[in-house]
Amino acid sequence: PPLLVHLCDPKGKKEQAAQENMGVTVDPAFQGVGVQPGLTIWRIEKLEVKPVDPKMYGSFYSGDSYIILHTKQAKSGRLEWNIHFWLGRDTSQDEYTVAAIKSVELDDSLGGSPVQHREVQDHESDLFLSYFKNGVKYLEGGIESGLQSVDKTVHKRLFQVKGRRNIRVRQVPLEASSLNHGDCFVLDCRDNVYV
Template identity: 45%
Template sequence: LGMIEISFRQINQVACAMLATQLDNFLGGDPVQHRQVQGYESPEFMNLFPRGVSYKEGGVESGFRKSQSGSGPVQRLYQIKGKRNIRAKEVDLSWQSFNKGDCFILDLGETIVSWIGSQANIFEKQKVREIATLIRDTDRHGKAQITNINEGDETQEMLQVLGAMPELKESTPEEDSQADASNSASLYKVSDATGSMKLTKVSEKSPFAKDLLVREDCFILDNGANGKIFVWKGSGANAEEKRAALKMADDFIQQMNYPKMKTQVEILPQGRETVIFKQFFQNWN
């Protein structure tokens, strides 16, 4: 799949981090790593289990079993929300994630559906076009069709994925204000991550200039207000610092006093950036 999902209970954090680092090294440092915590899993993680997830007590008897399902086609849903500081976030692939006041992107691989709620503001309408174009041009190398849909004009393809459309929830200006606050981000350059980590704030206002990401270094994009931390590993960065990426994230979370169990971590080698990461930068294309 080209990614490593790390899911653990607190008692096994150290062992899990060690195994993830060993697996990342074995695969040449190329996978994107997502750290997940039981009870706070992201939609990306839960989408890997179409039949749902049940927790077991663990130990030898639970075993490791080969997955019976393939990676399958791309099916993701992004919500675009805000007024002054608009961002996309991945949400559950369900009509329950929708509301009249936001815009959404249903990413189906070859087709990218841009859906505009009847009460969405003009800034969200502009951003949904930007994100859809970003997915098409960077993730699909221009080989996907963008379909623009207004609420009430849903296509058969959309209904086949999501099912019959229910009555959608309303949205309020207060929700947009809350999204503006949680969408804030800062960018830090990391040095000496293997010892006493030193951070230099590169920018505290996004969108950032893409050329701030220097290939010889590692960077932390802090979206902790939304419960997410990204570690970007430049292709020319020190090998020891690359291996210490998860420790980097944990040290940063502790330094910023973010809740460790609720803060998701995404580790991105240069060239493997996700759309959610790219959206914080100007003109990624």
């Protein structure tokens, strides 16, 4: 089983050999993951899987697709995995296709034991949201995909903060009509931030 291979072979040489024997191709970004409890996030960038800086965990660009691996240790001591592929509102078809395919590849690399979840912006599961104690933040834009380019100009941004238990921060149009009395708002002017 993959768990024993990980514990007995921390460098993953036996795991890699076992995967080669099973015909499993594993993206280099997935090498050595899922061996200890925690969260790992990748973003699809130009049709490739790239790790996300842990400082950015919980921030998602609406034009992108992500893969999230949550590893936890069960009471029995065995590792359990949940794989989520998150699709932003404006993600391209090529990016979400890669996210889905690579999620299956990650699942296979962990022996087929993980549970897979599809997450869509604004409709995430409670399980997914529970990983981000400070809530999730939706940012406009995204990385250039393999087939689509993105405007890289930095503008002033307005964020709406909603929720009590599962906080969500969403970038909204910088217009008076975006404001209301029930939510909090943050205006980011690069050099100054207003709440």
